[in-house]
Amino acid sequence: MRADNTIHLTTAARRCHELTRSRTIRTLRELDASGGAVTFEIVAKSAGESRSWPYTQPDIRAEIERLRSLHDRAPTQAVPARQRTTDPSLLQRLQVANARNAELADDDQRLRRQLAQALGELRAIGVTGKLPG
Known part of the structure; x- marks a missing residue:
C-alpha cells in the first residue's frame, strides 16, 4: 500500500498561496506609497500574478478598491491665481x-x-x- 503524501502537496500549496499573498500585499503598499494608480491589472502585473487572482481574495480586492477610490477622489492641484483665465481674456x-x-x-x-x-x-x-x- 502506498503512503499518503497529500500532506506535502497541501503544505506546498499553502506556502505558495501565502507567498503570493505577501508579494501582492507588498506590491499594494509600494503602489500606495508611491502615489501611483492602483488597479487590479497593475497590482497583478507588479506582483507577477494573473489579473484574476486579486479578485478571488476578498481582503486584497477590498484594499485595491479602497486605494483606487482614494486615487480617483484625490484633488487636482489648483491653478495659481496669476495663471487663471479671466472673463475678459475669454471674451477676447x-x-x-x-x-x-x-x-x-x-x-x-x-x-x-x-x-x-x-x-x-x-x-x-x-x-x-x-x-x-
Missing part, C-alpha cells in the same frame, strides 16, 4: 476665434466660386475644344 479669445471663423468662411466662398469658374471653363473646353474668352 472668443472674439478672435469668431473673426478667424468669418475669414475662413469668406475664403471658403471665394474658393468655391473659383472652383465653379474653373469647372465651367473645363466643361466649355470639352464641348467646343477652345477656351472661352
